[in-house]
Amino acid sequence: MKILWFAWLRTRVGTGEEIVEKPADIATVGALLDWLAARSPGHAQALARRDVVRVAVNQTYVPLDHAVSDGDEIAIFPPVTGG
Amino acid sequence: MAIRVQRETFDVGAELASLTAGRSDIGAVTSFVGLVRDMAGDAAIGAMTLEHYPGMTEKQLAEIEAEAHRRWPLQATLIVHRYGRMEPGEPIVLCAAASAHREAAFAACHFLIDWLKTRAPFWKLEDTAAGPQWVSAKASDDEAARRWEQDR
Secondary structure, rough: EEEOHHHHHHHHHHOOEEEEEOOOOEEHHHHHHHHHHHHHHHHHOOOOOHHHOOEEEOOOOOOOEEEEEEOEEEEEEEOOOOO | OOEEEEEEOOOHHHHHHHHHHOOOOOOEEEEEEEEEOEEOOEEEEOOOOEEOOOOOHHHHHHHHHHHHHHHHOEEEEEEEEEEEOOOOOOEEEEEEEOOOOOOHHHHHHHHHHHHHHHHHOOEEEEEEEOEEEEEOOOOOHHHHHHHHHOOO
16 A cells, blocks of 8 residues: 655655555554554654544545555645645 | 646646647636745745655546536546655645536535545645644644535
């Protein structure tokens, strides 16, 4: 599974992209975020405030109860500030 | 319908001219241009760097544009959004809408920029005297976008 981090979440985690082997019992975006937060202090810091975290699965915005599977591209980022 | 995501700057006049070139069914063109300012609140900004999510950015912009065409009778639309480093005074984004009459063109252009600001995956990093600072999302932008939900 490919995980992409953007903006200040990327700087906290220390990388913009990582490939992870998701445990089989992780079925939703919310559970995935909990699991990712335990990977390093940087991950924990990036995911400390879930209200400012947005998630896209395969380039589409999804809620925390959305299903995830092994081949997905998961992007995790703060609220957008373009325009 | 056209969207472009690019590092280089753009010429607003040339973009609008090409939108209507060779057509005589367009009676109104409206445009919005967003520029880099030299101040954010009371802090001076030296430059700005825009990060984006290649792939999802184009997909979101295309969806926003398609939604505008579902809501208003439009002959043409254009969204150009830059990424990378920009100096104060440089253009960041152009939204344009062309229609037979002005009402649809005004409304669609306003909609394009309001939805873009809350949906397209771009993030601004400002160079300040205290170092680089990520721009926070504004509640007023969410409010502006919500207005178009109520109008559906």
